[in-house]
Amino acid sequence: METAIKTIDLVREFKTSKGVFRALDGVNLEIPSGMIYGLLGPNGAGKTTLIRILSTLLLPTSGDAYVGGYHVVREASKVRSIINLVSGGERPGYGILTTRENLIYYAMLYGYSRREAERRVEEVSQLIGLDEFMNKRLNELSTGMVQKYSLARGLLNNPRILFLDEPTLGLDVENARSIRRLIRRLVDEGYIETILLTSHYMHEVEELCDRVAIIHRGRIIEEGTVEELKERVSSHVIYELTLQGSNGNLDFLRELDSVIGYKVRLSNVPGEARLRIIMAYEDISRVISLLERKMYRVRRIVRDEISLEDVFLKLVGRGLDE
Amino acid sequence: MSRILDALRPAYARAWVRIRGNMRVKTWLLWEVVLPTIFMASVIYAYHNLDAPRIFIGFVVVGTMMMNFWFNVLWGMGNVLYWEKETGNLEVYLLSNRPIYMLLLGMALGGMLNTGIRSLAILLIGILVFGAEFNAAGLLPATLVFLLTLAALYSLGLMFSSLHLVYGRKGIRINEVLGDPISFLSGQYYPISVFPTLLQAVASLLPLTIGLDGVRRALLLGEGMENLYIHLAGLGIMTLILLPLGIWILNRMVEKGRRDGRLIMRWL
Missing domain, CATH: 3.40.50.300 (P-loop containing nucleotide triphosphate hydrolases)
Known part of the structure; x- marks a missing residue:
């Protein structure tokens, strides 16, 4: 070509x-x-x-x-x-x-x-x-x-x-x-x-x-x-979580070896935020306990399909618009 | 021939846009005639009050008419590339693969026509309202001097536009610095013979001074080509120097702009 x-x-x-x-x-x-x-x-x-x-x-x-x-x-x-x-x-x-x-x-x-x-x-x-x-x-x-x-x-x-x-x-x-x-x-x-x-x-x-x-x-x-x-991130695990509670940054998530990147978006519901997290391996239980220790309430957890956004999250460690 | 027409097409396009744009809002003519006329009237009344000879009315009318072109060079042509950059048009020009001076030529032609209409209106007001008198025998030499003055002035405009391209908004200061001092030095409302010798020498280097003097001599005193050949030669030489120099500087500045990013980066 x-x-x-x-x-x-x-x-x-x-x-x-x-x-x-x-x-x-x-x-x-x-x-x-x-x-x-x-x-x-x-x-x-x-x-x-x-x-x-x-x-x-x-x-x-x-x-x-x-x-x-x-x-x-x-x-x-x-x-x-x-x-x-x-x-x-x-x-x-x-x-x-x-x-x-x-x-x-x-x-x-x-x-x-x-x-x-x-x-x-x-x-x-x-x-x-x-x-x-x-x-x-x-x-x-x-x-x-x-x-x-x-x-x-x-x-x-x-x-x-x-x-x-x-x-x-x-x-x-x-x-x-x-x-x-x-x-x-x-x-x-x-x-x-x-x-x-x-x-x-x-x-x-x-x-x-x-x-x-x-x-x-x-x-x-x-x-x-x-x-x-x-395909290059197909071995990774992606979750979308709905959070309530403490606001501020979630940098503490990086303490976990499994976490490659994440992105937080405000939800339409006041006081709620959406966390999209990409992990090298299945480790969602530790993520949830860490969030709860930091006073977050996890309202919803969905394991998601890989999108282009996850490729970016994996490569850069943060979302495109952050 | 077709190559020449092709080369001139962007100039025609830019002139077309300028004229069409101006004609769309016709009130521009009113404002741009009324304001200079007020200034012109104030000077005419001052001369009248001083019992100056009647010829001074024509003197002031010619000064007002020609000064319009100078301000058009500064504000209508000099800073045009800066505004075109701000609106995103400059990118389109550059991508059109045409020499940028052709666009400025179009800008100049459009500007000359629009300013010409304005100046004609001022001339008519000068004659009909203030009773300015002109010598018809001087029309041809006056036209020649006038056209050569325009060529020299708009060649200067080519150079100013390069400065605006490089200095952006700061370039407006150039206009402010050049506007009134040139108007003062070139004798818009008075003969420069009132200046000290040194100032007269400086003033006589300006195309506008030579042009104003030549047109006044022709239209007010009826002087012919035999008395105006120095004016014509001076303006011709100025144009021959300023035009290629203006194109050269403009091309250099465009290249510099491509190198340092000023052509497209608005923050520079």
């Missing part, structure tokens, strides 16, 4: 007032074409930095990266001719102009004549389902519609490779689902050859991506299909 994106020992450092911050620390990736590839990691893990380097907007400090076979530094212009980038939560464009006018403008930037631009915008708006919003001003669009508009913009130059940086950031459940369906369709129906998508939503990556890399503190710490990643 042809390689769409390849990085070799990619490093990016930023100078800050506190010294040098290494956002990418020797990233090695090889992404085959014809798929949606997910880059999963918490905020600040280096996802956006990597995507900005691959889209030629940022130079690496060292290392190499190739997109569509072209070097991102030495052949930046060729890379730009086959890619596009859509960032979630952004609203590029001019609020006072309509969706159609904004898209025509961008299409002209990509080299279309005015007439060609109008035609291309119609094609893309039909594909994305923007038709009824084309005459609305950009500043009148809802967040979900803006994201569709951004996706439409990302398709105007007919890119082979599309970078999507947190494409459902800030969207409600329904709009996020709709955007995910669109993204899947773009690859399945051959509009885009390869999509590299960053996200910090586990379910999004699990639902959409053919392969996934987990990035943490600028390093790729795991890579494979979602199933492969899950």
